[in-house]
Amino acid sequence: MLSRTADNLYWLSRYIERAEYLARILDATQRLTALPLAYVGTSNEWESTVLTAGCAAGFYKVHKEATEDTVTDFLTFSSDNPSSIRFCLELARANARAVRTALTKEMWDAINGTWLELKRYGNGLSSREEFSRFLRWVQESSLRFDGSAYRTMLRNDAYWFSRLGVYVERADNTARILDVKYHLLLPDNERVGGALDYFQWSAILRSVSALTAYHWVYRDSVKPWLVADLLILREEMPRSLNSCYEAIMRNLDSIAGAYGRQGPAQRQAREIRNRLQNSRMDGIFQRGLHEFLGEFITDNNQLATAIAEQFLL
Numbered sequence: 001m002l003s004r005t006a007d008n009l010y011w012l013s014r015y016i017e018r019a020e021y022l023a024r025i026l027d028a029t030q031r032l033t034a035l036p037l038a039y040v041g042t043s044n045e046w047e048s049t050v051l052t053a054g055c056a057a058g059f060y061k062v063h064k065e066a067t068e069d070t071v072t073d074f075l076t077f078s079s080d081n082p083s084s085i086r087f088c089l090e091l092a093r094a095n096a097r098a099v100r101t102a103l104t105k106e107m108w109d110a111i112n113g114t115w116l117e118l119k120r121y122g123n124g125l126s127s128r129e130e131f132s133r134f135l136r137w138v139q140e141s142s143l144r145f146d147g148s149a150y151r152t153m154l155r156n157d158a159y160w161f162s163r164l165g166v167y168v169e170r171a172d173n174t175a176r177i178l179d180v181k182y183h184l185l186l187p188d189n190e191r192v193g194g195a196l197d198y199f200q201w202s203a204i205l206r207s208v209s210a211l212t213a214y215h216w217v218y219r220d221s222v223k224p225w226l227v228a229d230l231l232i233l234r235e236e237m238p239r240s241l242n243s244c245y246e247a248i249m250r251n252l253d254s255i256a257g258a259y260g261r262q263g264p265a266q267r268q269a270r271e272i273r274n275r276l277q278n279s280r281m282d283g284i285f286q287r288g289l290h291e292f293l294g295e296f297i298t299d300n301n302q303l304a305t306a307i308a309e310q311f312l313l
Helices: 003-033 045-052 056-062 068-076 085-098 105-120 128-152 157-185 195-207 211-218 224-232 241-259 264-277 281-287 289-312
Strands: none
Touching: 003 045, 003 068, 003 085, 003 128, 003 157, 003 195, 003 289, 045 056, 045 068, 045 157, 056 068, 068 085, 068 128, 085 105, 085 128, 105 128, 128 157, 157 195, 157 224, 157 241, 157 289, 195 211, 195 224, 211 224, 224 241, 224 281, 241 264, 241 289, 264 289, 281 289
């Protein structure tokens, strides 16, 4: 396969996954801000959303304050944000068009249909209800594309590069949303385990479709260390860091088998995977969850660079 084709497939999946993630965190924030102040406290949830999205530097170049209007516009339709939902979906469609013959009909219909539908929204939404419907549509469009890829692609290098993009992006997103919640979101005068803490952690679980899974696994009230355990170490949780790296290793090994050689990307992924498998929550919290997640995000970015240098350039 041409490296250019692999690059398009990889980034097509990353942009689709990123658009869904932005829709999820915006939906979670909207739910939190709709609660009474006694539950959500005085923290600026919209500021935390910008931080979680990794767009703070670009946002504050354009806006002075993080409000519902400025954040929703910046993360959905703004031409000033290269990581907005609109930009992600347009870039995904551009990558898909460049490798049209490497996609199945169902995949192309899913991404092209999403792009055509996106154009009907114009540059904004008129109400909270319409905004909520838009966020649900983005999530459903991502699931439709992901399902079409999973159910119709041959299990070959095109499929493996596509799935690499999904899981590298998903691991980054999960780590960021955990890091921002634990390190930045809870006000200093609020206790861990209080009402505010409970609703914020519940919103985090909803944003990654994990609230029901949490209760199935732990059969307990929402507790920060159990949420972290679910989203970091639990391999049966599809969005956990451990699960993402199990999938990354599996797809990198498939590529290595097809091409008859391994490289730096495989070695780096294996090191991160081994570190996750050998970690325990008490050790992570003792060292510092923020430090652990910050190191993971850096390592994940370095793996993405290694994948690009080994396969995509």
